Amino acid sequence: MSRTLPPGWYPDPDAPHLERWWDGTAWTDHRRAPEGPGPPRPAGGASGRAKAVALTASGVVLVAAIVSGAFALARGEGDGVVADTAPTPATPPPSTASPAPSRLVDELDGISLPLPDGWVPAKYVTSDNVVMTTDGGRVFTRTLPANPGASPASLAKKDIPQAADSAYGGIRSHRVVGSERVAVAGCAGYLVRWRVRTAQGPDGYVQSLAFTPAPGGPPDAVVVRFAFDAGPDGPPLADMDRITDGIRSVRR
Numbered sequence: 247m248s249r250t251l252p253p254g255w256y257p258d259p260d261a262p263h264l265e266r267w268w269d270g271t272a273w274t275d276h277r278r279a280p281e282g283p284g285p286p287r288p289a290g291g292a293s294g295r296a297k298a299v300a301l302t303a304s305g306v307v308l309v310a311a312i313v314s315g316a317f318a319l320a321r322g323e324g325d326g327v328v329a330d331t332a333p334t335p336a337t338p339p340p341s342t343a344s345p346a347p348s349r350l351v352d353e354l355d356g357i358s359l360p361l362p363d364g365w366v367p368a369k370y371v372t373s374d375n376v377v378m379t380t381d382g383g384r385v386f387t388r389t390l391p392a393n394p395g396a397s398p399a400s401l402a403k404k405d406i407p408q409a410a411d412s413a414y415g416g417i418r419s420h421r422v423v424g425s426e427r428v429a430v431a432g433c434a435g436y437l438v439r440w441r442v443r444t445a446q447g448p449d450g451y452v453q454s455l456a457f458t459p460a461p462g463g464p465p466d467a468v469v470v471r472f473a474f475d476a477g478p479d480g481p482p483l484a485d486m487d488r489i490t491d492g493i494r495s496v497r498r
Contacts, residue, residue, distance in 0.1 A: 259386065260412045263447075350378055351496055355387050355468045357431055360492035362485045382448070382475035384413070385489060390456075390467040398436035398467070399427070401456035405469050406438045410452040413473035416445035423451070430457040431495040439486070441476070449476040453486055 251268055258266035258277060267276035350367050351358045361367070365380045378385045390401060403425075410417050424439030435457030443449050453472040470493070474480045 258412075259388075260408075261415065263413075263415055349492075349494075352377060352387050353496070355389055356496055357387070357468065358494050358496050359385070359470075359489055362481075362488050364481065365485070377470075380481050380485075382480035383485065384473045386471040386473075388469045388471065390469055393467070396467070398434055398456045398458055401467055401469060402436045402438045402454045405454040405456065405471070406440060406452065409454045409471045409473070410440055410442050413452055413471070414442055414444045414447065414450055416447075418443045418445050424453070428455070428457075428490065430455065430490070431493050433457045433495075437490065439472075448479060450474055450480065451476060451483060451486065453490075455490055 251270070253270040254268060255265040255278070256268050258264045259273070260266075261277070264277045265280055267274045347367070348361055349358045350361055359377065361378060362380075365378050365383070365385075368377060368379055377387050388405075390396075393401075410420060420440040420442045422438065423441050424437060426437060428435045428437055435455060437453055437455040439451060439453040441449070441451055451472070451474045455470040455472070456467060458467045470490075472486050472489070474483060474486060
């Protein structure tokens with residue numbers, strides 16, 4: 247995945263309910279609520295801190311041409327004969343649409359993740375940012391600095407409070423609904439899952455999944471964060487398990 251973005255406002259990797267200014271090389275300390283006013287546009291005509299959403303192009307209206315029949319008048323014995331010629335229906339061009347991907351490759355962290363039905367890759371990706379989204383659901387990846395003494399369990403337990411606050415903010419309470427060792431892409435891993443209640447906005451489920459690299463791999467550990475809105479507006483909780491179980495290594 248490309249990690250290069252032009253300067254602009256994008257979802258804050260540490261607080262997805264806010265937007266944060268990316269200066270083209272690093273995150274700044276400027277944050278705002280979505281669609282709020284922001285600092286002047288940077289030189290070079292880069293877009294302001296507009297909400298990072300994909301803009302759909304307007305449809306093109308096709309006007310059908312009416313083809314007139316050719317009239318031929320036969321001279322000679324008998325009455326004139328008029329011959330009508332109907333237009334030949336145009337053959338539509340073959341579809342060039344690419345099939346939807348079934349997996350998402352995170353080249354920076356050396357993993358690939360399955361894309362369950364209804365999930366799509368995020369349009370804008372920087373380090374520590376959204377990897378995939380669906381209605382009411384977000385999945386992030388985070389690369390953690392090398393720490394030889396840290397176990398996957400300690401990394402996941404340390405990350406989950408920040409993951410919950412970043413995803414929802416204003417957490418009133420939480421309940422641990424999952425905490426276990428798992429194998430992730432052939433590596434030792436650990437997950438912690440919370441059910442969170444918020445002061446305002448939707449409640450949700452948050453999961454921090456940490457795993458250490460395989461022998462001979464890069465020294466950094468990886469945390470995959472999940473944030474699913476609770477209730478009918480969020481994705482099925484089973485998608486959290488499908489994505490967790492389907493993570494694979496892409497390192498050679």
